[in-house]
Amino acid sequence: MSYLETAAEFYATVAQTPEVGLCCVNEETLALPDLVIPEIMQAMNYGCGTTVQASELANQPAVLYVGVGGGLEALQFAYFSRRPGAVIAVDPVAAMREAAQRNLIQAAKLNPWFKPEFVQILAGDAFTLPVPNESVDVVAQNCLFNIFEPADLAQALAEAQRVLKPQGRLLMSDPIATRPIPEHLRRDERLRAMCLSGALTYEEYMQHLAQAGFGHIEIRARRPYRLLEAAIYGLAADLPLDSLDSVAINTPVPCGGPKIIDLSIDTPPIKNTQAPSCCG
Numbered sequence: 001m002s003y004l005e006t007a008a009e010f011y012a013t014v015a016q017t018p019e020v021g022l023c024c025v026n027e028e029t030l031a032l033p034d035l036v037i038p039e040i041m042q043a044m045n046y047g048c049g050t051t052v053q054a055s056e057l058a059n060q061p062a063v064l065y066v067g068v069g070g071g072l073e074a075l076q077f078a079y080f081s082r083r084p085g086a087v088i089a090v091d092p093v094a095a096m097r098e099a100a101q102r103n104l105i106q107a108a109k110l111n112p113w114f115k116p117e118f119v120q121i122l123a124g125d126a127f128t129l130p131v132p133n134e135s136v137d138v139v140a141q142n143c144l145f146n147i148f149e150p151a152d153l154a155q156a157l158a159e160a161q162r163v164l165k166p167q168g169r170l171l172m173s174d175p176i177a178t179r180p181i182p183e184h185l186r187r188d189e190r191l192r193a194m195c196l197s198g199a200l201t202y203e204e205y206m207q208h209l210a211q212a213g214f215g216h217i218e219i220r221a222r223r224p225y226r227l228l229e230a231a232i233y234g235l236a237a238d239l240p241l242d243s244l245d246s247v248a249i250n251t252p253v254p255c256g257g258p259k260i261i262d263l264s265i266d267t268p269p270i271k272n273t274q275a276p277s278c279c280g
């Protein structure tokens with residue numbers, strides 16, 4: 001069995017028996033006016049941060065969501081797009097697609113503005129997205145790409161770029177490791193599926209994004225995510241994982257390489273809010 005099959009098997013199980021806190025979300029779910037999230041959808045929040053960046057979602061964008069989970073973020077994207085088929089959510093796991101569909105039908109009962117047909121759920125995977133070239137404004141994935149081995153991650157990023165329109169946005173949230181995760185954990189397919197051992201370091205993750213051909217990359221947030229305890233995971237010392245929310249814009253790469261802005265560390269320029277002094 002390949003590690004991708006192990007992951008699919010794992011997510012089939014947690015689709016049928018939701019595992020609260022499977023991925024440690026360290027913040028409240030994004031609250032939006034007039035959006036009520038069904039309890040079951042909340043319990044199936046298997047993300048590690050948020051990809052729903054309101055500033056990138058003007059003009060009812062067409063969104064492709066990769067790895068639907070319980071449908072929480074697909075619903076949140078639909079909040080901004082509000083038209084049939086505007087959000088396409090892809091997942092290779094039939095049980096997960098069925099759970100998300102059920103959860104969205106429940107969401108429609110709680111939210112008068114929402115109709116289940118606002119989200120179209122399709123079978124497919126991150127490596128062969130079932131939409132044409134340059135057809136969507138936004139591609140989003142939360143806590144999925146970290147599961148992929150490096151060559152597969154490169155393929156998933158290339159595929160996201162293929163389907164994005166020029167100037168389209170790739171919105172992602174993934175765990176990153178504060179130092180390299182040792183090989184014995186990286187090889188553990190179940191831990192990888194659980195988003196615990198596939199994480200790259202910040203530098204490796206940024207390098208993958210830069211090599212994928214996005215001209216502008218912004219880190220929007222970085223937060224503590226999980227701790228791999230030394231005693232449990234056979235490590236010399238505890239290994240903290242952080243989660244990283246990012247936005248990559250499908251714009252040509254400038255000669256010197258992509259423009260990278262890390263808003264989680266960069267100090268915003270000091271603005272002069274005083275009127276220029278007048279002389280005389």
Ligand SMILES: C[S@@+](CC[C@H](N)C(=O)[O-])C[C@H]1O[C@@H](n2cnc3c(N)ncnc32)[C@H](O)[C@@H]1O
Pocket residue numbers: 004007008011012023044045046047048066067068069070071072073090091092093096124125126127141142143144195
């Ligand atoms: C960690 S969960 C995240 C779910 C959702 N994004 C969230 O934030 O709650 C990973 C999701 O990706 C799906 N998945 C697994 N392998 C995949 C693949 N190769 N391509 C696309 N989705 C995949 C799983 O079935 C599951 O729904």
